[in-house]
Amino acid sequence: MITLIYKLFLRLFVFVIFIFGLTTTVVAQNQKIKVLVVASSDPDHDPMIVAAKQFFKEIAFTNQFEIDFTRDASVITESNLENYQVFIQLHLAPFDMMQEQQFAIQQFISRGKGWIGLHAAGLTGKQFIDSKTPYWQWFEKLMGGIVYSPHPAIQNGSVVVEDRNHPVTKNLPVSFTIRDEWYEFNKSPRPNVHVLATADEASYKPSKPMGDHPIIWTNPQYDRVLYIGIGHDKSACSDPNFTILMRDAILWAASKVENKEQNDLDQSLNKEITVLANQVAYNLDGPKSAMIKSDKMLDENTSFQILNAITDQSVFSGRLKKSEQVADWQNNVWYSRADFTSFQQLGYYKIRIQQNGRLFDSYDFKIEKDALGKIAIPAIVNFFYHQRANSPQELEADKSLILYGSNRTVDLHGGWCDASGDISKYFSHLAYTNFMSPQQIPMVTWSMINTSEIVSDLLTQIGSKESLMNEALYGADYIMRSLSPEGYFYMTVFSYFNKDPKARRVVGLLADSKTTSDYQCAYREGGGMAIAALARISHWNRNGDFTSKQYLDAAEHAFAHLQQCSTKYADDGKDNVIDDYCALMAATELWISTQKDTYKNEARKRMQNLNKRLSPEGYFIANDSNRPFWHAADAGLPIISLARYLDIETDKKYRRIALSTIKKALDYNLKVTHEVINPFGYARQSFLYKGKVQNGFFIPHENESGWWWQGEDARLGSLAAAAIVGGRLVYPGNTPQGVFPELVEYAGNLISWVLGCNPYNICMMYGYGRNNVPHMSSMYGHGSGRGGISNGITGKDGRGDGSGIDFKMEDNGNEWRWSEQWIPHTGWFLQAITAMTQRNKIIK
Structure with a gap:
């Protein structure tokens, strides 16, 4: 996430982003408009459709459009339509599509994309289908609530332009003649649409005169919907007015609605x-x-x-x-x-x-069935693929990165950009806070490995298994490059928010964004999860840029080093709860992969440490005193680490301790969440504020970081995953998820909150749902990515204890607190979806 704390530096960043945003806006305006034309397979329209293929090719060439033309309606899917700004339904009748295709068009239109229906696209009415076929009523409403009636014979007639100021029709003459079928409907759509042009029924012989006969119109209930009733005859493709009409229709349909979000x-x-x-x-x-x-x-x-x-x-x-x-x-x-x-x-x-x-x-x-997994997992894989730090600038710079405070260089190419507004790469950050360090690239990698193993059958079914496994290997390879010869991991590749890639350095970060040479990762600073990820992926017996043996050897080397040096790298010189659960994950994965007693003994020790950190209320104590453990990202990781430990532990004595710890932690999560009126079931927490423990919905804004209080969607994902994964062990239930209904509902509430069931009606998964945050641009072509999860909703801005509620689309450069994507949000959401999808407990 954005790591700017010091106020002057923050102002500078906002200015840089503003200037860069102007640049990217200009670039975006010069990008080609992408159009998908799907034509009917009905032979009745063959002459025009054959001519239309060349017609659209010439329009594309002349106007620098990028137009894909096909008669294969199977390309009408939600995921494919997202690649286009405009969809042209060329004579493709609504009844000639399956429900999946109909719904894809509904979503495309409803999200504000451009739809142009030509001629037979407007064949509404139940007369075209049998009584058993569901009728697309939504489309009839889109067309203005009208039903098609038989058309007259094909003949010349006149189109009269009614709105001469609209972008679609402003360049047309007052009227023009064209040869067509002159579709008629049971009534005029005028009360429900905005009419751009009408058919002059006096200029031809109608079948059943309509009187008021709109022939081109938009539907103001949607941003960019246009129906053009003419276009049956192939002569339209050589008509200069029809050419102007289609050119301007595409331009308008692709145009951005100001302040849409x-x-x-x-x-x-x-x-x-x-x-x-x-x-x-x-x-x-x-x-x-x-x-x-x-x-x-x-x-x-x-x-x-x-x-x-x-x-x-x-x-x-x-x-x-x-x-x-x-x-x-x-x-x-x-x-x-x-x-x-x-x-x-x-x-x-x-x-x-x-x-x-x-x-x-x-x-x-x-x-x-498994809708969340079928939709979210491919989206998340795609998001991370496009989040790779693999632009030419990054690849060249990161192959020879300077270690801060020295002349030494290291090759740290690869990895993922941290956020839609920050192209730096982190194992963790906020190390100076001691109790808030999030697990970043290593946790994301472990999450991918976990999903690949846990829901393998679903991944095969949806065609995402290879891509997810490759992405996990990509993450593991970056972790390998980040391992120093001494055995520690380099924590941060920092961009300084400088467009010059040569400014990038391997650094440690302090509270005022001062960079230091303290870049060595403790367990809690990404080191533990890095070891866990390498150890777990090693038993795939599948190579990336390194071999399986190298992954495991590196994990063991790093573990031995951190056992000696982790507290030296920790800012306060001692372990806390984050070290315990991250070291537990590291030791557990090595125990699973090697069966060595060294790792078994350390895993048992760390498991017992977590048990000892439980307060009487059920929350973990973060330090050696009275600070409750709360975390904006990894709140569920203590339970996840204990559950993973129980995948290999067979000794009843140690299992009893671990299970008791999970149970008490889950009991606390449910209790604190439901102790107040909370209709959404939002996960609440305990925290220390001004020396006193209190409970609240959101993390306190006044905390050890001095500035870090943005949205907590990663926390929600981690707690949802913990509720299901931990619940299966201590509260098994007769539900499809294998856990008590209370925990299933708890997890479901958190997932639905992220996907739009929240007080602001905003879906935090970019490119999905109806309402999304605005797009955020970053350097080297990075920025908001489809499938990524944004920060989310917070406590009220200005309240130190995090009370109240807030979400802002715009805030003078500070809107990133709510709208910025961050890879832990998406990584934890992947774990939550995986847990909800898993049907049978799998022990690896």
Whole structure:
């Protein structure tokens, strides 16, 4: 994450980002517009479609567009459409697509991308399908609530431009003649659309005159939706006015809506009722709930409905739970929970509530078996692939990096950029705080290895196994390069937020962003998780840039070194709880890989240390005194490390201690979360503030770092994973997840919070759901990546104890606190999704 603490340095960074942002904006404007044209396979439109292929090729060449043309509708998927700014539905009738394709188009349009429907794309009406085929009611509404009726014979007629100021039609003549079929509908769409041009029915012989006959229109309910009713005859492809129309249609459809993210968010929240739901997907057999946000208390047992998002038909109904207010969050806001866990039907849905004669809908979502894993895991793999620090500038510089305070150089190429606003690379940072150090690149690598092993069958099914394993090996290779000959790992490759790659150094960081030569990692500073990752990947018997034997040898070498020197590298010179759980992971993975007593004994020692750190209340004590362990990223890692230890421990005495520790920690997590009104089930925590232990929703803003209090989505992911992984051991239950329902709900709440079921109706997984944070640009082409998780929601800005609640799209350069992506957020979300997907306990 951004590691700027000292105020003057922070101001300088904001200025640099602002200037760089201007540069990238200009670059973005010069990038080619990417368009996907999918044409019908119906032979009735062959002459025009054959001509259209060359037509679009010439438009692309003339206007520097990048247009892909196909008649294969299978390319209409959510993931593929994300590669384009504009989708052109060329004579492809809505009834000629499967529901998956229909939903992909719905999501594409709803997210504000450009859709252009040409001619037969507007064939609405149930007359085209049999009674057993679901009707795409959503598309009929998109078209303005009209139904197609038979067209007259093909003939010349006139198009009259009505809106001469709109970008699509401003360059057309007042009217023009074209040869076409002149589609007719059961009524004019005018009340529901913005008409750009009409058909002059006096200029041709209609079949059933409409009177008011719009032929080109937009739908203002969406950002960039355009229907063009003409275009049946191949002569259109040589018509200069049709060429102008299509050129300007593409330009408009691809154009950016100013302040879209903030406007969309405001529009969704500034209602008397907002239905807040996971905006991506729910597992078929998992917990499913939404929250109704209202400006007044709703009657208890108010009904809600689940509607099919394609057909708009009700498929399930339920009753809301009691309306509640969360103290100190938002004034005059009530939340009512809608639980629909019992609804288990595959498909695409939305939630609806009716109040005072008005309808309020959630955004659409998917329900499918293992939906979260099928969607999130490939997205996360793709995110990390594009997060690689592999631009030409980085690769060249990082092969010969200067160690701070010396003339020595090391080769540390590879790894992942830390955040969408920070291209530095970290094993950990915040070392000077002693109690807040997050696990970064090594933890991400271990998470990938874990997922590769735990849900191998699903990965094979969705075609992500090889790509995830390769990404894990890529991470392991960077860890290998980061190991010094002496046996310590280099902690940070720091960019100084300088565009000159030669400015990069291997450093340690202090509170004022002062760089030092203290770059050696203690256990808690990434060293422990680095050893764990190398040891675990070594038994894959699969080579990256290094061999499996080299991975294991390096892990053993580093472990031996840190056993002697870890406390020397720690800023306060002694172990704390983070050292204990990171060293436990290191020793456990080496024990599993080698079966050596050295590692068994150290694992048992560290496990017992964690047990001794438990307070009577159930939280861990971070130091040797009274500081509760809280963590913005790794709050669940103590439980995860204990669970991994139990994968190999067979001695009943030690198992009993470890299981007791997990149980008490989970009991605490549930208790502290539910001790106050908390309709979202947001994970609460204990912390020391001004010398007193108190409980709260968010981490305290006044803490050892002096500045670090941004969103905590990594914490939520780690706690969700811990609830399921630890719960299987101490609270096994008759649920698909194999754990008590209370823990399944706890984990499900945290995942749904990240995916949009939160007070701000914002999905933190970029490129998914409806509302996302604005794109953040960084150097060397890096920036916000699809599938990455943003920081998230915090306590109120300005409150030292982290009370209240806050989320800002814009904050004079400080909006990164909420919107910046950070690799631990995404790495921990991967672990949470893996835990929720796993069905059978697997011991490696």
